[in-house]
Amino acid sequence: MDRQPSNRGIAGQLRSVLASLPPARGLLPLIVLLLVWQMLQPGPSPYFPGPLQWWTATVTMFGREHLIAAFGATTWTFLEGLLLAIVAGTSLGLLVGISDRAARALQPLLEFMRAIPPPVTVPVASLLIGYSESMKLTVVVLSALWPILLNATSAVRQIDPLLLDVARSFRLTAWQRMRRIILPAIVPSLLLGIRIAIPLAIVVTLLVEMLTSLPGIGALMIRSQRNFQSSEVYALLVLVGLFGFVVNDLFAVIEGVIMRRWPPRS
Amino acid sequence: MRRILADVSLELRRGEFLTVVGPSGTGKTTLLRVLGGLTASTRGAVYVNGRLIDGPPADVVIVFQDYSHALLQWRTVARNVAFGLEGKLPRSEINERVHEALRLVRLDRHVDDYPWQLSGGMQQRVQIARALALRPAVLLMDEPFAALDAMTKAQLQDELHRLRDATGSSFVFVTHDIEEAVYLGDRVAVITGAPGRIERTVAVELPKPRDQVVTRQMPKFLELRYLLHQAIGQSEHA
Amino acid sequence: MRDLGRVVGRINWLGLATITLGFALWELLLRAGFAQYQNLPAPSAIANGLVEITSSGQLLADTRHTLLSVLVGWTAALVLGVVSGLLLGASSTLRRYSLASIEVLRPMPGIAFAPVALLLFGFSLQMELMVIILPALWPVLINTMGAVLGVHARLFEVGRTFRLSQGEILRKIMLPAALPGVLVGARLSMTLALVLAIVAEMVGNPAGLGYAVVREQQAMRPELVFAYVVVIGALGVILNAALTGAVAVLFPAASGRLREAG
Numbered sequence: 001m002d003r004q005p006s007n008r009g010i011a012g013q014l015r016s017v018l019a020s021l022p023p024a025r026g027l028l029p030l031i032v033l034l035l036v037w038q039m040l041q042p043g044p045s046p047y048f049p050g051p052l053q054w055w056t057a058t059v060t061m062f063g064r065e066h067l068i069a070a071f072g073a074t075t076w077t078f079l080e081g082l083l084l085a086i087v088a089g090t091s092l093g094l095l096v097g098i099s100d101r102a103a104r105a106l107q108p109l110l111e112f113m114r115a116i117p118p119p120v121t122v123p124v125a126s127l128l129i130g131y132s133e134s135m136k137l138t139v140v141v142l143s144a145l146w147p148i149l150l151n152a153t154s155a156v157r158q159i160d161p162l163l164l165d166v167a168r169s170f171r172l173t174a175w176q177r178m179r180r181i182i183l184p185a186i187v188p189s190l191l192l193g194i195r196i197a198i199p200l201a202i203v204v205t206l207l208v209e210m211l212t213s214l215p216g217i218g219a220l221m222i223r224s225q226r227n228f229q230s231s232e233v234y235a236l237l238v239l240v241g242l243f244g245f246v247v248n249d250l251f252a253v254i255e256g257v258i259m260r261r262w263p264p265r266s
Numbered sequence: 267m268r269r270i271l272a273d274v275s276l277e278l279r280r281g282e283f284l285t286v287v288g289p290s291g292t293g294k295t296t297l298l299r300v301l302g303g304l305t306a307s308t309r310g311a312v313y314v315n316g317r318l319i320d321g322p323p324a325d326v327v328i329v330f331q332d333y334s335h336a337l338l339q340w341r342t343v344a345r346n347v348a349f350g351l352e353g354k355l356p357r358s359e360i361n362e363r364v365h366e367a368l369r370l371v372r373l374d375r376h377v378d379d380y381p382w383q384l385s386g387g388m389q390q391r392v393q394i395a396r397a398l399a400l401r402p403a404v405l406l407m408d409e410p411f412a413a414l415d416a417m418t419k420a421q422l423q424d425e426l427h428r429l430r431d432a433t434g435s436s437f438v439f440v441t442h443d444i445e446e447a448v449y450l451g452d453r454v455a456v457i458t459g460a461p462g463r464i465e466r467t468v469a470v471e472l473p474k475p476r477d478q479v480v481t482r483q484m485p486k487f488l489e490l491r492y493l494l495h496q497a498i499g500q501s502e503h504a
Numbered sequence: 505m506r507d508l509g510r511v512v513g514r515i516n517w518l519g520l521a522t523i524t525l526g527f528a529l530w531e532l533l534l535r536a537g538f539a540q541y542q543n544l545p546a547p548s549a550i551a552n553g554l555v556e557i558t559s560s561g562q563l564l565a566d567t568r569h570t571l572l573s574v575l576v577g578w579t580a581a582l583v584l585g586v587v588s589g590l591l592l593g594a595s596s597t598l599r600r601y602s603l604a605s606i607e608v609l610r611p612m613p614g615i616a617f618a619p620v621a622l623l624l625f626g627f628s629l630q631m632e633l634m635v636i637i638l639p640a641l642w643p644v645l646i647n648t649m650g651a652v653l654g655v656h657a658r659l660f661e662v663g664r665t666f667r668l669s670q671g672e673i674l675r676k677i678m679l680p681a682a683l684p685g686v687l688v689g690a691r692l693s694m695t696l697a698l699v700l701a702i703v704a705e706m707v708g709n710p711a712g713l714g715y716a717v718v719r720e721q722q723a724m725r726p727e728l729v730f731a732y733v734v735v736i737g738a739l740g741v742i743l744n745a746a747l748t749g750a751v752a753v754l755f756p757a758a759s760g761r762l763r764e765a766g
Binding site: 029 | 706
């Protein structure tokens with residue numbers, strides 16, 4: 001079994017993520033679709049404007065200053081919410097994972113919260129907190145929280161009891177045990193939970209913006225749709241898609257850098 | 267291009283139990299696959315009952331080492347054993363053959379179980395039953411007991427002898443275990459070297475029925491074992 | 505008597521106690537006027553709300569709409585996903601010329617399709633379906649393709665050794681072997697379809713449970729908002745259980761293996 005080099009810096013990680021992407025000729029169907037679309041519908045249209053129209057719409061929106069600000073607002077909410085969810089999810093997950101009592105006490109509540117689809121929390125939060133940035137943040141945090149919390153909990157439970165015996169035989173304090181054994185042990189699971197939480201956070205961020213018109217890409221999309229600016233709507237769709245794609249790959253790079261000390265997954 | 271086997275010449279007689287023994291990487295599995303028609307030889311030919319084979323022959327069946335991947339885990343034991351006969355015989359006869367095969371391997375009480383409910387040894391017996399249901403002229407077995415524990419292995423070895431006596435099929439049994447090769451075989455072929463060659467073939471003149479304890483202590487057994495060790499070891503140092 | 509003891513022992517008493525205590529506290533705080541959250545309804549109010557929407561028939565109408573949307577969208581996603589997954593799993597050429605496109609399209613959040621869907625279909629069921637189908641098909645496609653690719657090579661060799669025809673190998677070996685993976689994808693897709701339907705109803709088509717939540721929120725009826733939230737959660741659980749049950753009935757062998765795998 002060959003060992004991977006453990007000194008993988010960010011550049012190396014980026015390279016390996018790019019290398020693991022499927023062959024570029026797989027983009028052919030998309031390119032063909034766009035070309036055919038452009039040929040069939042070169043000019044503006046209320047329903048199916050061609051791709052070039054999307055580009056001009058992007059330039060227009062860019063020029064109106066709205067685009068960058070909106071992107072900034074969405075990205076900021078998303079990141080802030082995600083980070084808070086990571087901190088909260090990890091700490092709560094650890095608590096529930098370590099303490100059997102806490103686990104059993106909170107289990108029905110957790111199961112219930114897990115069954116509720118994140119988007120549903122948006123109107124509830126609007127009701128309780130009102131239309132504000134803090135409501136927006138709250139909803140994103142709540143939505144991204146569950147996968148991280150649940151993964152942290154199960155990871156703690158699945159720590160090899162042998163490792164805990166090792167901690168005891170070396171007489172580690174509770175804090176040392178947490179820092180040296182428990183936290184590192186749950187990192188892979190946490191990363192998985194974060195990977196699941198990311199699309200949830202994106203969706204909820206956009207949803208809030210669409211429902212409340214708080215500044216962001218979602219608000220722009222709804223506004224363009226209400227003004228029947230079809231090219232703008234399509235353009236924003238593409239931009240959101242690109243955003244999602246970039247975020248996912250960036251996370252893959254970060255994940256790779258963090259995980260380079262772990263044995264490669266089979 | 268690497269040559270895996272070279273100058274292999276074998277003859278198998280009716281009802282004979284031939285074991286093929288040798289260290290890993292000498293092409294034992296490849297030899298079996300060529301005999302079974304799964305892999306084509308670049309040169310040379312295989313004849314079964316005088317006919318040149320082209321792809322897997324009808325009266326030859328392979329029993330693989332990894333039983334869990336070789337059985338259809340979503341079918342019951344009975345339907346697994348029936349697998350090779352479907353569409354080729356009327357339903358009633360298939361049923362008869364399935365039950366006969368299962369009785370031979372002593373699994374008739376597990377007819378409706380699923381493979382994943384059975385132990386490793388039992389799953390391997392299901393695979394053997396599946397092969398026997400075809401009433402093949404030849405069973406090719408690729409280290410079938412290597413993944414099993416010693417006790418199960420011993421049981422299945424004796425069972426295999428019983429099956430050979432009961433069915434009259436010929437067997438080509440590949441293994442890396444010298445003792446197993448001597449215990450089971452009427453003849454032992456030694457494959458060594460890269461590319462693999464049949465170093466020598468030895469006739470096993472031990473009394474039948476063979477016994478795990480008695481036979482393995484006989485001087486003739488030990489002599490053969492020594493001989494085979496030498497044959498394998500010598501070419502390693504050559 | 506001993507059996508009863510065993511059942512009693514398995515109930516999560518601590519959890520039950522905690523949640524009952526929580527509800528009681530919630531109710532008491534609101535009644536006593538200690539917590540003044542303007543729009544936070546007491547559990548009793550939520551219960552009353554549930555009764556209200558059930559008896560008025562509103563709940564039934566909303567649920568029926570969402571259910572229709574979910575089932576139609578999910579079925580379409582399932583069919584498209586399985587077919588494309590099988591094709592992609594079987595042909596490496598197809599994979600080479602389409603995986604990159606899939607990787608680009610996959611991260612697109614379903615909600616981003618809502619404005620386009622509104623443009624094209626206005627307020628209608630089709631609008632919801634457009635939001636549901638594409639994102640819900642990815643789990644099916646990916647899992648089906650993975651399942652086909654994951655069929656152990658040995659199984660195909662067994663097929664050849666017993667001289668099965670290509671059609672027989674497809675029918676008797678590949679499809680059954682890939683089935684558990686397909687079912688996993690179907691389950692993921694169902695959960696996703698429900699969420700997408702709700703989102704589509706919140707942001708677009710004014711009908712169904714998603715719209716109901718927004719409607720009651722704007723009408724300042726918090727107890728009904730919470731009531732609908734409970735219903736939505738329950739619907740998710742029921743759909744999942746129904747699917748698992750259907751699988752167990754239709755494919756007893758596969759669900760056995762799924763259970764074995766844990």
